[in-house]
Amino acid sequence: MVDAVLQAVAGDVPVTVKMRRGSDDSPAAEARFWAILDGAIARGIAAATVHPRTVEQKYQGPSRWPFLAGVKAHVGAFPILGSGDLFSAFDVLAMRRETAVDGVTIARGCIGNPFVFTQVQDLLAGRPALRPTAAQQRAAIARHWQLAVPFYGGEAKALPHVRMHVIKYGQYHPDPVWARTRLVTLRTPAGLLPLVDEVFADRFDADGDRELRPEHAVAPTIHACSE
Numbered sequence: 001m002v003d004a005v006l007q008a009v010a011g012d013v014p015v016t017v018k019m020r021r022g023s024d025d026s027p028a029a030e031a032r033f034w035a036i037l038d039g040a041i042a043r044g045i046a047a048a049t050v051h052p053r054t055v056e057q058k059y060q061g062p063s064r065w066p067f068l069a070g071v072k073a074h075v076g077a078f079p080i081l082g083s084g085d086l087f088s089a090f091d092v093l094a095m096r097r098e099t100a101v102d103g104v105t106i107a108r109g110c111i112g113n114p115f116v117f118t119q120v121q122d123l124l125a126g127r128p129a130l131r132p133t134a135a136q137q138r139a140a141i142a143r144h145w146q147l148a149v150p151f152y153g154g155e156a157k158a159l160p161h162v163r164m165h166v167i168k169y170g171q172y173h174p175d176p177v178w179a180r181t182r183l184v185t186l187r188t189p190a191g192l193l194p195l196v197d198e199v200f201a202d203r204f205d206a207d208g209d210r211e212l213r214p215e216h217a218v219a220p221t222i223h224a225c226s227e
């Protein structure tokens with residue numbers, strides 16, 4: 001598969017692979033992990049992302065970060081991106097510190113929270129990370145909607161997908177329980193932006209204190225995916 005993809009892109013784009021740490025916790029599954037990773041690196045991939053849960057494990061139990069440290073020690077300078085349980089910008093710094101991965105990928109933690117990437121950049125630069133203003137949240141949702149409509153082929157088709165995300169944005173509202181009770185009332189495309197204006201109104205801005213702190217992390221609520 002790696003050979004076929006590398007041939008197809010003919011050097012135009014970097015090819016990466018994404019792996020769990022194995023199908024299960026058996027020594028045979030772990031041996032296959034190393035064989036696949038080493039084989040893909042030998043063929044010329046640019047980087048590998050590792051989510052150190054087993055396939056069997058789904059999302060149960062924590063992502064085993066020490067396994068990532070072992071992967072990084074095994075491959076040396078080859079770039080590894082770590083995955084799993086990054087629910088705030090602080091988690092990203094912790095994973096880098098504990099495992100020495102070269103980068104990370106964030107999945108559940110960026111749903112409803114695209115601001116996490118800027119927050120990571122701020123922390124890496126030694127600056128305090130800031131929570132978004134209500135205006136920034138409104139603008140992000142409006143942009144999300146604008147991009148989703150042509151992607152899904154019209155407002156009616158886009159609405160169920162965007163509605164799910166809008167409810168997730170509400171998890172980062174200063175009053176998330178109230179925000180959810182309002183956002184789940186969304187039924188029509190025309191109702192989306194007025195409702196977002198109401199829920200993310202300027203009066204909900206944190207009163208001058210926008211600094212992100214670890215307690216602002218939101219616990220995961222998505223435990224199943226297409227992986």
Ligand SMILES: Cc1cc2nc3c(=O)[nH]c(=O)nc-3n(C[C@H](O)[C@H](O)[C@H](O)COP(=O)(O)O)c2cc1C
Pocket residue numbers: 018051083084085086105106107108109222224225226227
């Ligand atoms: C909605 C959703 C879709 C995903 N789709 C894929 C996928 O197609 N391929 C894949 O390798 N991983 C997929 N994942 C798994 C993530 O890339 C990631 O490894 C996993 O969720 C653990 O990271 P997290 O704790 O940051 O969510 C998906 C995750 C989510 C939440």
